[in-house]
Amino acid sequence: MSFEVDIVLERGTREIAVRFAAGAGITALVGPSGQGKTSTLDAVAGLLRPRAGRIVVGGVTLFDAAAGVNLAPEARCAGYVFQDLRLFPHLNVRDNLLFGARLAGEEAPGAARRLSLEEVAGFLDIAPLLARRPRTLSGGEAQRVAIGRALLRSPRFLLMDEPLTALDPARRDAVIEQIAAIRDRFGLPVLMVSHQQADVARLADQVVEI
Numbered sequence: 001m002s003f004e005v006d007i008v009l010e011r012g013t014r015e016i017a018v019r020f021a022a023g024a025g026i027t028a029l030v031g032p033s034g035q036g037k038t039s040t041l042d043a044v045a046g047l048l049r050p051r052a053g054r055i056v057v058g059g060v061t062l063f064d065a066a067a068g069v070n071l072a073p074e075a076r077c078a079g080y081v082f083q084d085l086r087l088f089p090h091l092n093v094r095d096n097l098l099f100g101a102r103l104a105g106e107e108a109p110g111a112a113r114r115l116s117l118e119e120v121a122g123f124l125d126i127a128p129l130l131a132r133r134p135r136t137l138s139g140g141e142a143q144r145v146a147i148g149r150a151l152l153r154s155p156r157f158l159l160m161d162e163p164l165t166a167l168d169p170a171r172r173d174a175v176i177e178q179i180a181a182i183r184d185r186f187g188l189p190v191l192m193v194s195h196q197q198a199d200v201a202r203l204a205d206q207v208v209e210i
């Protein structure tokens with residue numbers, strides 16, 4: 001199993017229970033607004049501590065409340081592409097990408113092969129953008145830079161929060177192809193939140209409704 005999640009999250013006064021087990025490839029997390037999709041990604045990344053339960057990714061236990069396991073975010077080796085991207089506005093594209101590589105630190109057990117900046121920039125077609133600041137990029141370009149930053153962390157798995165929503169149809173097709181290529185070329189499990197039925201149908205190997 002790629003992702004085994006069985007957790008109870010506390011958000012404000014609400015309790016959200018999320019339970020699924022997903023195989024290899026791309027898993028789409030779908031469901032109504034406010035149901036806890038982003039919160040689930042945050043919990044898998046280690047940014048939100050569940051009240052109870054267990055999270056296992058690729059056979060590694062990241063969180064187990066009963067056993068007292070709660071790996072720090074950096075020890076989980078997640079590549080997280082946030083919904084709002086969170087590129088650093090004062091850094092150019094090269095330094096935004098290198099920030100991902102610096103965070104990766106020592107090679108963690110089970111982490112993907114370390115990729116070079118050149119390799120990632122070539123793969124995502126962002127080499128011509130390296131000297132630019134994020135505010136000068138189009139939505140699709142910024143999205144690819146955020147994906148590149150996540151890949152440079154040598155992640156064991158990728159978390160993507162609505163990676164296609166802000167894109168026009170042409171850019172959308174390009175990013176869909178790149179996400180599929182990441183799965184096929186790097187063999188990374190991907191947990192992706194999406195609202196778009198058509199994108200889910202094109203990309204997802206399995207769909208989890210929460």
Ligand SMILES: Nc1ncnc2c1ncn2[C@@H]1O[C@H](COP(=O)(O)OP(=O)(O)OP(=O)(O)O)[C@@H](O)[C@H]1O
Nearest residue numbers: 011012013014031032033034035036037038039040
């Ligand atoms: N920091 C927070 N403090 C309190 N409640 C929060 C916080 N962040 C989110 N929530 C609440 O937790 C619930 C789940 O939010 P979450 O963003 O995970 O849902 P979602 O399924 O990703 O929604 P959407 O599809 O609209 O992005 C919502 O009711 C939301 O209002």
